[in-house]
Structure formats: structure tokens, C-alpha cells
Amino acid sequence: MKAQHKRFEVGDISIIPINDGTLITPTPPQVRGEDLPDFEVHKSYIPGDGLFYSDLGAFLVRSGDQLVLLDAGLGPAVGHDGTYCGASQPEELLREYDQQWRNFGRDEEFVRMRRANLPRTIVKHGNLERNLRAVGVTPEEITDVVLSHLHCDHMGWCTKDGASFFPNADIWVHAHDVDHFLGDRELNEIGMKVQFGVEGTKHRMKAALGQLKLWESDTNVAPGIDLRHMPGHTPGSSIAVISSAGQRAMMLGDVIHCPLELTDDQFSMMADINPALAHETKLRLLRELEDSDIHVASTHFPGMRFGRLLSSEVPNKRKFIFS
Template sequence: MADGAEMSTWRVEVEQWFDEAKAVGPVRPSKRGGPSLTRRAFLLAGSMCVCCQPGLASADAPMVKRQAPGFYRLTLGDFEVTSLSDGTNMLPARKLLQGNPTRLEEMLKRNYLGDLVETSHNSFLVNTGAKLILVDAGAGSLLGPGTGHLLDNLRASGYQPEQVDEIYLTHLHADHIGGLMAEGQRAFPNAIMRVDKREVEFWLSDANMRAAPEEAKRFFQAATISITPYQRAGKLIVFEGNTALVAGVRAQTAYGHTPGHTMYMVESGGEKLLLWGDVVHVAAIQFEDPTVTIRYDVNPSEAEHVHELAFAQAAGNGYMIGGAHISFPGLGHVRRDGATTYTYVPLNYSFG
């Protein structure tokens, strides 16, 4: 920091320079090509301009309190895959997760998670060059203001709902189908919808809805509201089990979470991405302990088997996975850490 004598010298130089400028008009170049001003005086003059105008240096800026548009794009062989965020909501972990309570509590604490865990809702848009395919459609208006942002993020990513050719649903829970409808109309008017036959028969059954516990009836109601308009328009196509749907995309059974829960393998140019749907709900817990299921698994033992098989295959084969409820964008790999434990490795971020 300059002492008092040096500061006084700088101030005198600056004052002299301003006096000269007033007397002779615009500053003329020196023989060296620059203004006749010492470097110290020039720097001081600049700092004085800022310091003497506090409004310029400390302008109040309101907090924005929102994130950037929720889409993330990657290339998979000759395909383009875009992860689309429908938003997030809070899950009560202690009620949702089914496992040893003491161990669950320890894992939550170790991963800096409390009882309420914020979960992502991700959908995936696959552009094969011939088809534009949406895998899952978000919650729409069914889960409150934290979700329902799929259409906005689809448009922000450069696409329009009318461009979607096909919709593949992993299952018919509300957070995957609510976005199929918008203001009482089909949100994707030109798309056909593909779903496993077992899934459709279970959730669109009036008999099953009547027999369901009261808290589960809303799942059946959501399926009816979201799927029936496509069915009536002749847009619903069911498939059975492991099935090739279009070139480069194949359905793979993952029954357990729901009766017809399905994963979708996307493959191009030797690269693979398996879109998991609801194989994982709380990544910090279930990768470490695949035996942990959730309250809404229709068949918990089958769901547990799917966890173990999906984790082992992803780790063993090294292909990428996409999770509906893994933190956005929900893309990464699985690493085996022990005989029965795994770690999720998020995809390394790429700007473009």
C-alpha cells in the first residue's frame, strides 16, 4: 500500500494532468504514442473514478432464485439424447425406503441427507435421425408446482411437442405420465405411445382399482386420465416383454416396481445407454444397498432382484445408464465396489 507521501505525489500528478487537459483541450499523443501521463497517475485516476462513485461499485441486484433451463444433451453414436427435467419434489425418506431402519438412518446421515430427500424427475428425448422418441413424460400438474416443467424444457432444448413421434413409458405411475396431458388435450398430438401390455392391463383395470387400498386408488385414476385419451385416438400400442421397438431402441423387462415396469436400451455406433425408469429412487442409499426397496413397489422382492441385476450388468458391461430419479441429468455409470455394493458415477459434464 502506498504511504502518505507517495499518495500525495500521485494526487499532485493527477491534478496537474487535469489542469493541462483543461488548458490544451484533448490529450495529445506523446512521442511514445500515448498520452503524456505517468503510469502511476493514470492508474490512480482510474481508481478515483470508481471509488468516488459508490453507486457504480455496489449496485443492488435482486436474487434470481431459479435455475437455468433443465436440459442436457449428449451424443450416443449417431443418436442425440437429451435429458429433460420435469422438476423436483421432496420425498419422506424414512417412510419411503424399506430396509433396516438403523442402517438407513446411518446411510442418510453419512450422505448428508435428512428425512426429506429432494428427488429429480427426468425424462429422456432420443433423436435417432429418423424418429424423435420421448421416454416418460413427467408429472404434469399431478404432483404440484415443483414438477410439471417438461414441456417448457423440451421447448428450451430446441424441440416442440408436435415433433415427438413416439412416447415410450417405463411404467404408469403419475410422475411418469402426468405430462401426457396439457389443458385437457394430448400434449403430444402426433405421437404414438408404447407401453408393456402387463402395465396397461393392471393400471387400466376397474376391478384392480376397486380392490386397491384407498391410498393407491389415485395411481389408477392418474393412469386412466393420462392414457385413455391416447387410447381413444388410436395412439396406444402395447408390446409384450423384451421387444425391439425401432432401430436402435429395445424394451427390456424390469418387472417389480410395477407389474410391467420396463427399461429401454438405446444403442448406436457401438455405444449403449440403458434408460432405467424407477430402478433407483434414492441413489445415495440404493447403490450401496440394493436390497433397499420403496413403499410403492408392487412386488418388493422382484424389485430388489431388478436392482441387483441392473447394477451388476451396468457395472460389468460399462454402458451408460439414465435414471428417472437420479439427480438431473440422471446420466452416468455404475461401478462395483464390493460383492454386493455399488457406486454411481455421474457423467462428466460437457459444455457442448
């Protein structure tokens, strides 16, 4: 396997990262090990300036007659110029945001920390359509959209201006996420609204509901593209496995947000709906990846680049190298 410019090759299959934007947050307090020799690889997104940088976007894969988009970014920039800060929300909404963290069992110190971090939490997005067209692809040509889960920063371009953005595509979503996010009960997504500035998932997916293709058991989407259910981050969280000519790569969704989650057993982004199950799922994935020839990436990885996981002499830690 080799990376060539932004395109990544897995056997005969090309994977093209399509950037939608960037999420900038204060460095999570649980980040450890900055002084370890192996931490150098993480400085592309934890540079030591007090901020943590996460890409937003999707992966484009052509397989036979199908043109598949893995995840769908945060979506069009609505009501602002593509740059958003949650601290700009009305105080009444911010108080609801505080209360949601309390409802999740967080103490007052955590609630104060999250509120204090909002002025330095910046989202820049809305670039996916332009970047998709830049590689010669129109939304109408996409045959399949695979959503690793239904958080707002992975399904955002399924609709635009109240209409389906990929009108000819099947939209693959695990049934457990459809039940959780799009079912009859009212889901409180105030945290996503404050952090990302977008409406709830149910509202944003409405125009594309007729295109949903639900799956439960691990399934095949196109030649060389398989989906695996890996719950914990959300009930239906999944990864995509690309296989061709004896080579494999995995798109990890939010099962793994960043390389640090691969290299440090104790690091977590604190965004998992079921933290215990998410941790168990991650450990199972790490055992499969460590010292294998499988290349991995996530839409949140810096530059959406691929890399490999290697063993380390440090207990409970591993090395990550970009491809």
C-alpha cells in the same frame, strides 16, 4: 461416452434430459451407510438435511426420423401453482390413505410415520412443456412416447386439459401395465393422489388411449432404442436401452429409483407392487451393470445425470460414479 452440458452422447445418439420438477420427501428410514466413504456421491440428493430429493421428467432422444420421449413426467400443474403438499388434502381422504397402507400389510407404526411425513412431502412440477420447447421441440413433433410404467409421475404429460398432448405420437406401454392400470377392474390409487395431488392413471390417460402401442416381448422402438421388460415395480415395468457405435446406455425407469438402489442391495424405495420380484429383477440388472461400460440414468436421478456402477470392497455394496 461423454456428458456435455445436460446432453449425453451414446455413439451418434444424443439424449437430452427434460426436467418436469422435483419430489421432496423426508429421508427414507431405510437409508443406511451415510458415514461410509463411498456415500459422498449420494449427497447431491440425500444432503443430510433430513430430506430426500427426486427429479421428475423425461429423456428426449432423436433417432433417424423419429423423435422419442422416454417417460412423460408428472404432468401439468392443475389446481395449484406447481407446488403441492399432500397434508393439504381433506382428513377424510387422508384416512383413506392410512387405510390403504394397512391393506398393504403395513403396521400402525408405519402408517403413523407415513402420515407424519406428509407435511414435509412437497411436489414441484409442471415444467416439461416449457423445457421441451426450450430445446426447440414442440409436442406435435414427438413421434414416440415410451412409458417405462404407468405410475402418475411417468405418464403425466400424455394428456393436458382433457386432450392428447402428443397428438402425433405412438405411446408405447407394456401390455401388463395396460391390463393392471387401464383394465376393467377399479384400481385404488389413493396413495398417488395424496402424494402427488393428481387424478388416477385411467382418468388421465383417457384422451390418449387411441395412441397406445402395446408390447409384450422385448422390442425395438427406433434405430438404437430397445425396450426390455423388467417387472416387479409394476407388472409391465421396463427399461430403455440406447445403443450406437458400440456404446450403450440404459434409462432405468423405476426399476432403479436412485443411485443408492444400485450400490446397496438392501435399499428399496418401498414403492414396488411385487417387492420380491422387483428385488430379483434389480439383482439381475446389477450383475449386468457392475464394472461394465454401460452408463445408466433414471428420471429420478439427481439432475437426471448418467453414471456407471463399479465394484466395491464392502460386501453387498458397490460404487456409483457420475459421468
